[in-house]
Amino acid sequence: MTTEEMEAMVAASYLHWTNVVQATGKVSKKIKRQASVQVFDPNSLERTAFRFNELKDDRRAAGARILQSAQKNNGERSLPNCKAAYSKLEAAKSNFENLVEPIQRLQIDLTLSAAMKPNKFRLSPILLLGEPGIGKTYLATQLAKALGVCTEKISAGGSQGGFQMTGSHTGWAGARPGMIFTLLAEGDSAAPVLVIDEVEKIKDATYPVLPVLLDLLDAGSGTKFKDEFFELEFDASRIIFIMTANSIVDVPPALLSRVEVFDVPPPKPAQRLRIIREIVRNLCLATRRTIELDESSCETLSQRIDIDLRRVTRLVNEAFTKSMRLGEGVASLSLPKFSEKRSIGFH
Structure with missing residues (x-):
């Protein structure tokens, strides 16, 4: 199609819809823009992108695509529709009786978030206790489905758990961006669901996951979470955490103080x-x-x-x-x- 043909089509479309609005006297339905918040600062992303051009090829290749993804929508990410999510979780309660209590807790947070300004959106982190194989992570998948967001899972017992979440500095061999940055950069939502599996197995490893997790669970430090690979701060405070454990005995006390605990009985x-x-x-x-x-x-x-x-x-x-x-x-x-x-x- 030539430029002249395209301009003619645009003009015709504009004329058509102008006539429709004038004929009806109003637009039949107003489209409401989905609420969003700033997750990545555009200026910081631009400076990081410039610095990345000076890195070696292998380091640059590891993060260039993810950094480009972070720049979409000017660094903003959308927030879930709380009212719609509430209704979908209500339907899930009738089918999964052993998850009713944690679902009700999430519904309370959704109701409060719906009544507040977008930047106040947060859901309480929860810890689900119960024996293996009773479907504890099913709640996370249902929550993500109801909210229309993606979900990611990490094992808390890994020796590299800290690096997995924060990323590793580009000076290290095999350096990679952290999964928290990647989750928010590649997704469209500021509030994806992150499952932290078997938190009772958190180790006092060389790169432990506990300090990183505690930072993320704190609303203040979560807003300035740093990815070591990009050396860049961003807002990870709205990530939704669903943690699981087979027993509460070995769960670190510092972690217990930041979550709401629910016992999940086996399904009948x-x-x-x-x-x-x-x-x-x-x-x-x-x-x-x-x-x-x-x-x-x-x-x-x-x-x-x-x-x-x-x-x-x-x-x-x-x-x-x-x-x-x-x-x-x-x-x-x-x-x-x-x-x-x-x-x-x-x-």
């Missing part, structure tokens, strides 16, 4: 049955197949409280895959022998 058979059916529905959508799980197998598996949810998912996936391979419309589960001792799994 009725809830497990809903989870099993949801897994099958998702598999059908993902594969564009119409395969049902044998109802008797579903009922039996839902009663098997010795099988944790991670293993339940594996068993359903195996049955579904076998049925798909054989061209069958009904999948039958192959259940392990009953064990009095609860299986070890992952949350």
Whole structure:
């Protein structure tokens, strides 16, 4: 299309919509801009980008793309629609009874945030306690889905946990940006969900995660969180933290003082049955197949409280895959022998 043709099309479109507005006397629906906050300072990003041009190729390549992503939207990131998220979490409560209490806590924060200015948005960090394989991280995925934001997961027991979150200085071999900076730079939201797994396994390592985590959980220091790779401060104070632990015994006291703790009981058979059916529905959508799980197998598996949810998912996936391979419309589960001792799994 030539320049003249494009200008003619723009003029015609403008005339068309001018006539529509004049004819109706008003615009039928006003589009409201989604609230946003400044996460990255544009001037600081520009200075960092200039400095990066002087680095060696391998260091520059590691961060150039992420730094460019941080510059989008002039360093601003959007905030979730609190009212819409509240409603979606309300629906989740009816299906996941063992998560009702932490969901209610999140709903309270969402209600307060909806009534405040955008820069006041914050959700309380929560710690979910419970044995492995009962679906503790499911709350994080449901929260992220309700808020329309991305989610990331990190293991608290890693010896490099601190560097993983803050990044490492460009003077180090294999230096990389931190996952906190990357999460906010590559995403569109100022409030992604970050899952910190097994915080009772936090180690007193060379590069421990605890000091970094405590800084992030503090509203004051979180607004000036520093990525060591870029040597750049940014606002990470609105990240939503969901932490998990199998036991409260070894959770650092300093961490406990900054979170709200909830005991998560194992899901009951009725809830497990809903989870099993949801897994099958998702598999059908993902594969564009119409395969049902044998109802008797579903009922039996839902009663098997010795099988944790991670293993339940594996068993359903195996049955579904076998049925798909054989061209069958009904999948039958192959259940392990009953064990009095609860299986070890992952949350």
